[in-house]
Amino acid sequence: MAWDFSTEPEFQEQLDWVEQFCRTEIEPLDLVFPGAAYSRDPKARALADPLKQQVKDRGLWALFLDRELGGPGFGQLKLALLNEVLGRYRSAPVVFGTAAPDTGNMEMLAAYGTEEQKRRWLYPLMNQEIFSAYSMTEPQGGSDPSLFQTHATRDDNHWIINGEKWFTSAGARADIIFVMCTNGMFVVPGDAPGVEIMEYPQLHNHIRYNDVRVPADHLLGPEDGAKVLAQRRLGGGRIHHAMRTVAQVKLAFDMMCERALSRESHGKTIADHQMVQEAIAESYAEISMLRLLVLWTAWTIDNSSTREARTQIAACKYTCAKVLREVSYRALHIMGSLGTTNLTPLQAMWASAPTMAILDGVDEVHKVTVARNVLKGYQPHPGLWPSEYIPAKREEARKKYADLLAADPDLAAWADHAARAMARGH
Numbered sequence: 262m263a264w265d266f267s268t269e270p271e272f273q274e275q276l277d278w279v280e281q282f283c284r285t286e287i288e289p290l291d292l293v294f295p296g297a298a299y300s301r302d303p304k305a306r307a308l309a310d311p312l313k314q315q316v317k318d319r320g321l322w323a324l325f326l327d328r329e330l331g332g333p334g335f336g337q338l339k340l341a342l343l344n345e346v347l348g349r350y351r352s353a354p355v356v357f358g359t360a361a362p363d364t365g366n367m368e369m370l371a372a373y374g375t376e377e378q379k380r381r382w383l384y385p386l387m388n389q390e391i392f393s394a395y396s397m398t399e400p401q402g403g404s405d406p407s408l409f410q411t412h413a414t415r416d417d418n419h420w421i422i423n424g425e426k427w428f429t430s431a432g433a434r435a436d437i438i439f440v441m442c443t444n445g446m447f448v449v450p451g452d453a454p455g456v457e458i459m460e461y462p463q464l465h466n467h468i469r470y471n472d473v474r475v476p477a478d479h480l481l482g483p484e485d486g487a488k489v490l491a492q493r494r495l496g497g498g499r500i501h502h503a504m505r506t507v508a509q510v511k512l513a514f515d516m517m518c519e520r521a522l523s524r525e526s527h528g529k530t531i532a533d534h535q536m537v538q539e540a541i542a543e544s545y546a547e548i549s550m551l552r553l554l555v556l557w558t559a560w561t562i563d564n565s566s567t568r569e570a571r572t573q574i575a576a577c578k579y580t581c582a583k584v585l586r587e588v589s590y591r592a593l594h595i596m597g598s599l600g601t602t603n604l605t606p607l608q609a610m611w612a613s614a615p616t617m618a619i620l621d622g623v624d625e626v627h628k629v630t631v632a633r634n635v636l637k638g639y640q641p642h643p644g645l646w647p648s649e650y651i652p653a654k655r656e657e658a659r660k661k662y663a664d665l666l667a668a669d670p671d672l673a674a675w676a677d678h679a680a681r682a683m684a685r686g687h
């Protein structure tokens with residue numbers, strides 16, 4: 262009977278180490294030197310690099326990559342369990358080599374790159390010697406790739422890229438940018454002539470690509486293959502966001518429970534007030550549902566593929582946004598005035614909930630995916646009545662007892678009487 266919710270003891274040991282490491286090493290670094298883990302400043306790097314080395318020594322570096330793609334091959338389920346810890350600490354994904362947007366870009370490179378492309382970009386990205394960005398969304402609309410216009414024109418041994426992209430996270434500091442064009446996915450050096458970074462927004466950049474010339478071997482995967490590569494990239498990214506969201510909502514829940522037991526109002530702790538209990542009970546159930554959905558999805562990916570799991574991944578994407586919104590709001594509310602400040606993580610967490618419903622595809626689009634895929638498993642009912650229409654089902658079922666009903670009029674009358682009573686609601 263293979264239906265097991267336990268974690269292998271050897272991996273649990275790793276998780277325990279990760280939890281302790283995050284608490285004693287990463288959290289203090291985040292509090293005193295925020296941003297050091299992803300800084301290029303040599304002094305900041307000197308603080309973070311030894312931590313990254315400890316992760317590598319432990320065999321936990323770049324865990325999201327399968328063995329054949331150059332990673333340790335732990336799979337998505339173990340990654341989900343690990344992310345339940347990492348997602349609580351701001352720098353942890355960088356210190357463990359699993360930070361977006363590099364992870365998705367590395368997945369694309371690992372899956373579609375030539376040996377030369379991997380040597381040039383994948384291994385330096387894995388070692389965080391370089392950083393990357395992903396340019397897909399365009400100012401005129403992000404939810405519908407058929408509206409994208411950025412295009413590459415072949416010119417002898419080069420491609421010339423023209424277009425405009427919007428909300429390219431960390432685009433301004435990227436060494437390489439993966440640019441989705443209408444006719445392919447291209448790797449563009451961040452400092453290539455013609456890459457124009459607009460002043461706003463500052464973290465997620467608005468970029469113009471003006472006659473940007475890249476060598477022919479900067480096309481990643483097949484010509485016209487950008488949508489397939491993008492799906493590969495985003496599928497992984499979405500489930501990783503959901504995994505880290507589980508960590509966030511668990512943090513909110515811990516804060517909610519601690520606070521409920523610590524404050525008094527009207528003669529009792531607020532934990533003894535039923536409306537606070539309801540908030541705790543609802544949050545507990547919602548977090549458990551999200552966690553199981555995420556773990557089941559991760560397990561499905563491990564046992565089939567990202568493609569096979571796409572309906573579940575889409576469901577994870579909008580469910581994690583919803584649970585984040587609900588639970589972080591309740592925790593913030595129970596924290597009272599303190600919850601509205603930025604002196605705890607709750608205000609930022611709640612503010613991030615709308616973002617979660619937009620990044621990597623808006624909720625509506627994922628809901629459409631789920632509904633469409635789920636509906637493929639159904640048929641319209643053939644006649645006037647739905648297949649669960651009880652009188653029709655009963656008529657069908659009576660055929661099974663036809664001989665008995667014909668032979669015993671009392672029993673037939675009893676059955677008729679019972680059917681009428683049922684229809685009246687008895």
Ligand SMILES: Cc1cc2nc3c(=O)[nH]c(=O)nc-3n(C[C@H](O)[C@H](O)[C@H](O)COP(=O)(O)OP(=O)(O)OC[C@H]3O[C@@H](n4cnc5c(N)ncnc54)[C@H](O)[C@@H]3O)c2cc1C
Nearest residue numbers: 395396397398402403404428429430619620621622623625
């Ligand atoms: C924090 C963050 C980081 C991001 N990083 C990157 C990045 O690195 N690279 C990148 O390329 N992009 C990035 N994005 C952009 C992101 O992919 C887009 O924001 C997203 O695809 C939605 O596009 P849009 O913002 O143009 O919204 P729109 O497409 O304009 O949608 C706006 C609203 O219209 C409605 N809507 C749209 N389509 C439908 C539909 N089919 N059915 C029903 N309603 C619909 C929804 O209410 C939706 O919220 C990032 C976004 C965020 C928030």
